[in-house]
Amino acid sequence: xxxxxxxxxxxxxxxxxxxxxxxxxxxxxxxxxxxxxxxxxxxxxxxxxxxxxxxxxxxxxxxxxxxxxxxxxxxxxxxxxxxxxxxxxxxxxxxxxxxxxxxxxxxxxxxxxxxxxxxxxxxxxxxxxxxxxxxxxxxxxxxxxxxxxxxxxxxxxxxxxxxxxxxxxxxxxxxxxxxxxxxxxxxxxxxxxxxxxxxxxxxxxxxxxxxxxxxxxxxxxxxxxxxxxxxxxxxxxxxxxxxxxxxxxxxxxxxxxxxxxxxxxxxxxxxxxxxxxxxxxxxxxxxxxxxxxxxxxxxxxxxxxxxxxxxxxxxxxxxxxxxxxxxx
Amino acid sequence: xxxxxxxxxxxxxxxxxxxxxxxxxxxxxxxxxxxxxxxxxxxxxxxxxxxxxxxxxxxxxxxxxxxxxxxxxxxxxxxxxxxxxxxxxxxxxxxxxxxxxxxxxxxxxxxxxxxxxxxxxxxxxxxxxxxxxxxxxxxxxxxxxxxxxxxxxxxxxxxxxxxxxxxxxxxxxxxxxxxxxxxxxxxxxxxxxxxxxxxxxxxxxxxxxxxxxxxxxxxxxxxxxxxxxxxxxxxxxxxxxxxxxxxxxxxxxxxxxxxxxxxxxxxxxxxxxxxxxxxxxxxxxxxxxxxxxxxxxxxxxxxxxxxxxxxxxxxxxxxxxxxxxxxx
Numbered sequence: 001x002x003x004x005x006x007x008x009x010x011x012x013x014x015x016x017x018x019x020x021x022x023x024x025x026x027x028x029x030x031x032x033x034x035x036x037x038x039x040x041x042x043x044x045x046x047x048x049x050x051x052x053x054x055x056x057x058x059x060x061x062x063x064x065x066x067x068x069x070x071x072x073x074x075x076x077x078x079x080x081x082x083x084x085x086x087x088x089x090x091x092x093x094x095x096x097x098x099x100x101x102x103x104x105x106x107x108x109x110x111x112x113x114x115x116x117x118x119x120x121x122x123x124x125x126x127x128x129x130x131x132x133x134x135x136x137x138x139x140x141x142x143x144x145x146x147x148x149x150x151x152x153x154x155x156x157x158x159x160x161x162x163x164x165x166x167x168x169x170x171x172x173x174x175x176x177x178x179x180x181x182x183x184x185x186x187x188x189x190x191x192x193x194x195x196x197x198x199x200x201x202x203x204x205x206x207x208x209x210x211x212x213x214x215x216x217x218x219x220x221x222x223x224x225x226x227x228x229x230x231x232x233x234x235x236x237x238x239x240x241x242x243x244x245x246x247x248x249x250x251x252x253x254x255x256x257x258x259x260x261x262x263x264x265x266x267x268x269x270x271x272x273x274x275x276x277x278x279x280x281x282x283x284x285x286x287x288x289x290x291x292x293x294x295x296x297x298x299x300x301x302x303x304x305x306x307x308x309x310x311x312x313x314x315x316x317x318x319x320x321x322x323x324x325x326x327x328x
Numbered sequence: 329x330x331x332x333x334x335x336x337x338x339x340x341x342x343x344x345x346x347x348x349x350x351x352x353x354x355x356x357x358x359x360x361x362x363x364x365x366x367x368x369x370x371x372x373x374x375x376x377x378x379x380x381x382x383x384x385x386x387x388x389x390x391x392x393x394x395x396x397x398x399x400x401x402x403x404x405x406x407x408x409x410x411x412x413x414x415x416x417x418x419x420x421x422x423x424x425x426x427x428x429x430x431x432x433x434x435x436x437x438x439x440x441x442x443x444x445x446x447x448x449x450x451x452x453x454x455x456x457x458x459x460x461x462x463x464x465x466x467x468x469x470x471x472x473x474x475x476x477x478x479x480x481x482x483x484x485x486x487x488x489x490x491x492x493x494x495x496x497x498x499x500x501x502x503x504x505x506x507x508x509x510x511x512x513x514x515x516x517x518x519x520x521x522x523x524x525x526x527x528x529x530x531x532x533x534x535x536x537x538x539x540x541x542x543x544x545x546x547x548x549x550x551x552x553x554x555x556x557x558x559x560x561x562x563x564x565x566x567x568x569x570x571x572x573x574x575x576x577x578x579x580x581x582x583x584x585x586x587x588x589x590x591x592x593x594x595x596x597x598x599x600x601x602x603x604x605x606x607x608x609x610x611x612x613x614x615x616x617x618x619x620x621x622x623x624x625x626x627x628x629x630x631x632x633x634x635x636x637x638x639x640x641x642x643x644x645x646x647x648x649x650x651x652x653x654x655x656x
Binding site: 020021022023024025026027127136137138143186187188189190191192194196198201235236237238245246247248249250251254255271272273274278281282283284304307310311314315 | 361368394414509569580
């Protein structure tokens, strides 16, 4: 068990791929904002890679272990310590009953850190997933972010704890973090010539876009698009603004919604249907980078990508989370 | 390549006498949007077609298929592209479309759910009060502490007529989305098609069970949340997170796509009693009838002289009303 001393800015229970199959019931998949870090963290402590862990956004987290176990921390470097002594990231670290884990603030690169525990975080699955939907207050630990005094249970470790300690990723496997995140993106479903001008699409693909401070687990916002972006004067019966459309389903996670003049990447907890156009889609293999994008600091660029390339990237990414990439 | 890089229409089916052109739009590496026609419109006949094809897609559920997310004139298909090739998925849907050439022949299953409503009840009145106090003190859509008079103004009718129109038609669910357990409900009888602008800015709180309207759609709020719809009053729970009541045992959702809702007026006390019997005593018996929509009959109904005349008369009143109603 783990007793929360300081939950920090926002610490929640998330798994991967989250709660699939409920888009038409108004439930987005939720899931880890950076699934790559969560999956590596799980791999290192011998869990199924989609097992639930803690997603620590921003930082300032502190908790006490009430039993011996093995943990792994992946993601942004929040300078983790146990009882005040630094511990390595991207590595399985044994902890003892009474040990206090502390995470500082998000590092030079990235925004979220993931804590995996051997056996995973034991919360009741809701509609097939342990992920928290913060926006809808369901799933995870009582449908909310953690608070001081909360006690989390662990599942049963898949392997003996003493075989786990010291497992780390092979050289070159760790994902690369950045300040400007290159998101490979497929155009559509609403592009040119009917919704957006070619120059408008070029604008998205050829510029850096600063992440707005209003970004959260539902939506990552970037700076407004220029006047020449839209190829039409209004949205017809969908509404008076050219970004309006008769309500349609959103390809979430990963679609870029243009709401008024503001482009918004709809992600984990976002709305699943609405009345704004969607102009491009961040490929599944790059969703994790959105989750590491630091609001008000980092930038996104969009790199043109085909469906075929995106499928190849899915395969390559899936192949990362195997024992072949672990060493001791 | 350069010229075509933003082309997102992967395939089309030509329009026929009774079907709009069908567009298959790329929507990312794991999504496909199927769109009916190139003009924005909200026509139930499109939805009947979409729901009928949707049922076939879900029944076929080829390997790699995850889910569908139908809207009033589009469907979004979510799939795993490593297991299901998008062109194969398109071919399958094209096949279903060819089999179903004529919308007149559709007979689709559609339950009728009877929901009580208490107009202008004290709980939803609190939401309006809170809005005026905390968000917009001069809100022109709040007249005598509520929204009913504003709804009436916008549509050039009286408050009793507004109530009559809500009660006088069945409301068809074109599909859920946006909020957990929600449904977008459209009037089956065009003579009852009231239309209103949404709150500007939105409310910060709306109680569970609130019945509201935004644009042409009625929505019954499933959980306490913000929102922008103009309020009628309060109905009973249509969603239960905890899944305690037998109706919600298998799933927390009441609504299915294609359902019709029929409201009837009751007192606020009756609504509150039912809340108790749904959430605490868990013995309320919902009034739900199995049924079907015979599209041929429906087309005959909306084209009957009486309905055509009544619709034209109402639309004339609405045109006058919206001129006089204050803008939000």
